[in-house]
Amino acid sequence: MALFDSVFYGFAALTVASAGVMVFSRNVVYSAVGLLFTFFGVAGIYVLLAADFIAIVQILIYVGGILVLLLFGVMLSQKGAGVDFRTGTMNVLPAALVVLGVFVVLFRVVSNTTWPVHAPTEYSPTTATLGTLLMTDYLIPFEIASVLLLGALIGAAFIARKG
Amino acid sequence: MAIGLNHYLLLSALLFCLGLFAVITKKNAVTVLMGIELILNAANINFIAFSRFVDTDLDGQVFAIFVIVTAAAAAAVALAIVLNLYERLKSINLDEADSLAG
């Protein structure tokens, strides 16, 4: 098996296994650690897809930002100082059937469609191209995204204030 | 078989279904939020895979950046709401958050 294939299967296995830990674990902090390794696996997949800048952005924002926020949220919303954090589940059987149905539909769609694929190009750095695109073609979404972040910042600070 | 577009799309479908399962079955609000982040990651893999195999430009990657930004904003506001919920109900079990009266 070529090197590329084994690396892809390795990262895919890491991602799916960690997502499994995240979904099926009863302990909320274990779910958060599973999510951490899922984010790493996804960043590895991005590197294989020649998206080097997005992979680092993924680690910086998801692991360094969102996951820290989630861990703080988990720890600040508990009674007492126990490490034992159980969460219950509901409607497991109907949910499993529905999710299995969705997966089968997606699988059939992906396998039976002929995508207009072209041969993959050489790996080249994407940072400069992304920067140019953000400043020329996608300038308006860029500005709207910054206004969105400003609104989220002010909104989150306001909602979470004490009293 | 060489790794092609279908492999990435199947991986993304698998992650999407796992995230959907977490959102439907979990009672803890923070775990539901984690499921939502998983769904967004699956969508991102889809965008970037298409950008590499089907597209000629990097439009898919630009969109992936915007998805990451929006996910961060959503997570921040959702966690603020969860903390506020905890202040009022002393629990983050979503079953107990069932009244619209103030």
Added chain:
Amino acid sequence: MPTPVFSASLTLTNTITSLTTLSETLTSFIFMALGAMIITGLAAVLALVGVYLERKISAHMQDRVGPMEVNTEIPLLKNIGHGWAQTLADAVKLLIKEDVVPDAADKKLHLLAPFIVFAATLAAFAVLPFGRNLIISDLNVGLFYIVAISSFVVIGIILAGWSSNNKWSLFGAMRSAAQIVSFEIPASLALLVVIMAVGSLNLGEIVAFQEGGIHKWLIFQYFPFNLLAFLIFFIASLAELNRAPFDIPEAESEIIAGFHTEYSGMKFAMFFLAEYANMFLVGVVISTLFLGGWSSPFGSFLNGSAFFHVFWIALKAFSIIFVQIWLRWTLPRVRVDQLMYTSWKVLTPFAFVAMVGVGLWMVLLN
């Protein structure tokens, strides 16, 4: 683009693949494992040297002598003196110490946390340039990679504080996480100044930009904005390392030992080594970005071979470490609210000023 080191290993891989029956995958993995082992060994040795330096320098600053006793029986190294083997003795002691885990602590997370902290610090060593062709991995987003990996250390600290089931550990971990996250912003903005001046995220290109003598070092370009960026990055990295004057998370007199209170033996050694390896990492990053990296300050004199390159970068990195140790033993500790004030109301506005200043300079005058 593959660096010469990587190309060399690629040629070796192909040779070994054609000569033996090992597959290409296995050989590549063996080389990657070898590279990782070299980095781990290097980081551990540098951390031990850092600990020894700290003890001796602080001792001389406080008008005492520090460790003088520990000696070995190996013939050539026998009587060098000045207790040079003290850190080796410390390392052996930590390794053979009993690993005490509190009964109500979460065993799996308690085990995982020090490894996350150590792995994050170690992973950043892979992109450091020690010479013209001496990089393990010449990433095109190298600088950005270092920023991202540093933000990964916070998770390990939070998990360490949480899994100890001890409210002092939890306080220390939360304070440390808040401190690191707040100081990431001025540090990243200061790095943006360097990226704008050079136009690339590649650490090899940043050093190549500064080659040719001390007048080309980035700290002296676009005066005074790059100097401001250097100072901001230096102060912010002190806070990210949890070192004085920002060492509230480790304040011995206030919260025992913060997030590593309940750790002993090998796991404590991992936290300890991670902190000093991180100090060395910050030293090399600051030297690469602002002080010219492995190039000699005299232009092409003493700039010929890899030996000189390693000498220059070691000299610059150790001088930064010396200044960090000096600051630790000179300045008192700041309070938590003073720390937040420093980050958000002093460093961030000045970092914005530096960034806008360099941007305007580049557009208007170049």
